[in-house]
Amino acid sequence: MSDIRVTIIDRRGVRHQVDAPTDMNMNVMELVRVYELAPEGTIGVCGGMAMCASCQCYVLSNHSLPGLSDEEEAMLSEAFYVKDNSRLGCQLRLAADFDGLEVELAPEGS
Numbered sequence: 401m402s403d404i405r406v407t408i409i410d411r412r413g414v415r416h417q418v419d420a421p422t423d424m425n426m427n428v429m430e431l432v433r434v435y436e437l438a439p440e441g442t443i444g445v446c447g448g449m450a451m452c453a454s455c456q457c458y459v460l461s462n463h464s465l466p467g468l469s470d471e472e473e474a475m476l477s478e479a480f481y482v483k484d485n486s487r488l489g490c491q492l493r494l495a496a497d498f499d500g501l502e503v504e505l506a507p508e509g510s
Contacts, residue, residue, distance in 0.1 A: 402421070402422045402423055402496060403419045403420060403421055403422065403498070404419075404422055404494065404495075404496060404498055404499035404501070405417060405418070405419060405420070405422050405499060405500060406418055406419075406420045406428070406500075406502070406503070407461075407468035407496070407500075407501070407502040407503070407508055408428075408431070408432060408457075408502075408504075408505065409438055409460075409502075409503070409504035409505065410437045410438060410505055411438060411505050411507060411508060414492060415497075416435065416437055418431065418435050419423065420494045420498075421494070422494050422495055422496050422498075424494075425493065426467045426493070426494050427448065427489060427491065427492055427493050427494065428455070428457060428482035428487075428490070428492040428494070428501075428503060428508070429443060429444045429448055429455035429488070429489035429490040429492075430444070430448070430490075431489075431494065432444075432455070432489060432505065437451075437505070438505060438508075442454060443455050443489070443505070444489075444490060446490075448490035449471050449490070449499050450469065450471040450475050450488055450490060450491055451471075451475065452469070452475070452477070453475050453476065453480075453488060453506075454508075455488055455489035455490050456481070456482070456486055456487070456488055456489070456505075456506035457484055457486070457487060457488075457489045457492075457503040457504060457505050457506055458477055458483055458485045458487075458503060458504045458506060459485045459486075459487055459492075460466055460485070460502040460503060460504055461500060461501050461502040461503075463497070463498055463500070463501055464497070465487065465492065466491075466501075468487075468491075469491065472487070472488050472491045474491070475488060476488065479506075480508045480509060481507050482506075486506065487503075489503070489505075491509050
């Protein structure tokens with residue numbers, strides 16, 4: 401098992417440094433849910449299908465990320481509180497090269 405460290409700033413501004421497995425095909429949205437860093441029913445509403453933007457986050461670290469899929473780009477174009485560093489957490493799969501990743505959850509209703 402290979403874990404990485406990820407920092408997640410929740411919607412109250414609290415910083416959480418968590419361990420994240422890279423061998424389970426998890427994404428950032430699922431990591432937030434596992435550690436209960438957002439109230440139940442407020443993140444990953446669509447189940448990780450890039451159809452709701454409830455898992456929108458701001459990537460604060462300088463990691464090289466995969467490009468936006470057409471679905472992710474379309475969803476972000478309709479979301480609220482979008483910034484240049486916005487991504488959907490459900491589309492960011494945890495991998496070894498994401499060690500040290502830092503994200504901030506976008507406000508609810510995004």
